[in-house]
Amino acid sequence: MLMGSLEEQLRPQLLSGLAYERLLAEIISGRLEPGQRLRLDLLAHSWAVSRTPVREALQRLADMRLVHVSPNAGTRVAAWSNADMIERARIVGALLEGVALAAPTADRGTDREADGAAGDALLPDSSCELMVYLDLAERLISRDLRRLGAHLVRDHIDPLRLFVDRETAHRHGVNLEPGRRQRRELLTAALAALDRRDAVTAGETLAAFSARFVSALAPAPASASAPA
Structure with a gap:
């Protein structure tokens, strides 16, 4: 089976990294405040990307305890100081x-x-x-x-x-x-x-x-x- 081009292989990883960097900057700057809802669909639509890179970025931020994911409250900016x-x-x-x-x-x-x-x-x-x-x-x-x-x-x-x-x-x-x-x-x-x-x-x-x-x-x- 033929593999896709290098650009096609790297694109999801690059988009995930860019989404992560943008969200991290918004959170640390305070433009996204603790408790603010992060809607996957809206973020993906506003950045003209698929849901996957945004979901991966949110997971990285959750691992860093900067985003909190709750089955009931959804995904929100975590409280930090x-x-x-x-x-x-x-x-x-x-x-x-x-x-x-x-x-x-x-x-x-x-x-x-x-x-x-x-x-x-x-x-x-x-x-x-x-x-x-x-x-x-x-x-x-x-x-x-x-x-x-x-x-x-x-x-x-x-x-x-x-x-x-x-x-x-x-x-x-x-x-x-x-x-x-x-x-x-x-x-x-x-x-x-x-x-x-x-x-x-x-x-x-x-x-x-x-x-x-x-x-x-x-x-x-x-x-x-x-x-x-």
Whole structure:
């Protein structure tokens, strides 16, 4: 039997991924609020796709506890809060610290190119340190944990990337500006340590960064003002 074209084989998977990314962004941004009904037929019709990719996307989000499926109430956006993002940040931080500490050190003579040094580029002045940190986490966790790493990226890092967008964070009462300089200094030190294969320093500085990241995700007091 002749197999269909590669495009035909990949299309359902691509559509499912696109539906997942769109729904995830809508949920994390708050445009889809907790408790809001998600109607499979309406979503599929509005995006001009079949029900299958939307159903698969909803199942992925249900696995992440961002969507709740009930036989009686139907499919709805699950109740979630900043505490859920803080928990994700804690998990990512612990995994990244462990991966960094387990990385080959310089005195073992490991080939840099084969291992893929993580700190090749220092932190650009215009970059968001939280995004650079999450990109680093994705790179190292995916590399060292392989298939499990891909699930961890989807379930923990992808939502955090969306949440730390300045506008989205502000909508959830989070001010990411305080402590930014200290976070940049810690991440710069961690990247430099990874580049020279100093696993101990990399682990320590990443742990310190993670602690500040977690603190930054807590809702800011109503009267708090962001320093320059």
